[in-house]
Amino acid sequence: MLDRLTINSPAAFENLDVSLAAIEKLGGQRQRVSEFLQYRPLINNFNWRPGPHDDFHTWRVLAITAAGGRLVQKERPNLGLNQTALELTAAIHDSARTIDHAPDWGHGWRAAQWAKANLKDQIDAKTLSQVRFLCTFHALPDQLKVLPKSILRHTSLLLSLALFKDFDGVDRFRNGSDLRVDFLRLGVSRVMLPVAKRLHDATEARKDEGIPAMEIVATEAKRLGLMIE
Numbered sequence: 001m002l003d004r005l006t007i008n009s010p011a012a013f014e015n016l017d018v019s020l021a022a023i024e025k026l027g028g029q030r031q032r033v034s035e036f037l038q039y040r041p042l043i044n045n046f047n048w049r050p051g052p053h054d055d056f057h058t059w060r061v062l063a064i065t066a067a068g069g070r071l072v073q074k075e076r077p078n079l080g081l082n083q084t085a086l087e088l089t090a091a092i093h094d095s096a097r098t099i100d101h102a103p104d105w106g107h108g109w110r111a112a113q114w115a116k117a118n119l120k121d122q123i124d125a126k127t128l129s130q131v132r133f134l135c136t137f138h139a140l141p142d143q144l145k146v147l148p149k150s151i152l153r154h155t156s157l158l159l160s161l162a163l164f165k166d167f168d169g170v171d172r173f174r175n176g177s178d179l180r181v182d183f184l185r186l187g188v189s190r191v192m193l194p195v196a197k198r199l200h201d202a203t204e205a206r207k208d209e210g211i212p213a214m215e216i217v218a219t220e221a222k223r224l225g226l227m228i229e
């Protein structure tokens, strides 16, 4: 079903110019640096430890989700993608990990529980329920097939899950590369892949500068045109 929803750009795969051109076409619809930094109190609320799922990963996934989600919205406005839910999920999805270098299948559910307790006065009920759904199911092995059947009717929610899992996935260039490109679910993720890799490499190279992750990611994302002032 999701094939029908795919932004079909196989030629874009691993082509940074195509990737940047697609994002540039968003023009003023791109996330602003000030909007990106609005997530600072939320993300800095958590205890980030050094490792593959640190605050650099979180800020990068947020930047990629912000741009990639907007790309889908531009191409498929009728889907009614909830961009706020996607971005909030990016901000908190790995905040409750207790194991960093091995599967920790419960961390999405724990992040969802945190959202339920802490975000209910800040966002509407529908957005909160999407954040909880996306957090929970981003961290379950696909083969479990535990998605409730009722969800299958909610095309935009399923697309959001596929999108988020991909945007989380394209940041996997840690310790060499453990990214399986053929595991990406949607064409738009392949469009985002080259710029995600560039953002990853540029920010990882600056980790020892002692500057907060959000500032480094914002600077490099802006340099790449992923966000605007």
Ligand SMILES: [Fe+2]
Residues within 6 Å of the ligand: 093, 094, 107, 138, 139
């Ligand atoms: Fe995760």
Ligand SMILES: [Fe+2]
Residues within 6 Å of the ligand: 053, 057, 061, 093, 094, 168
């Ligand atoms: Fe993640």
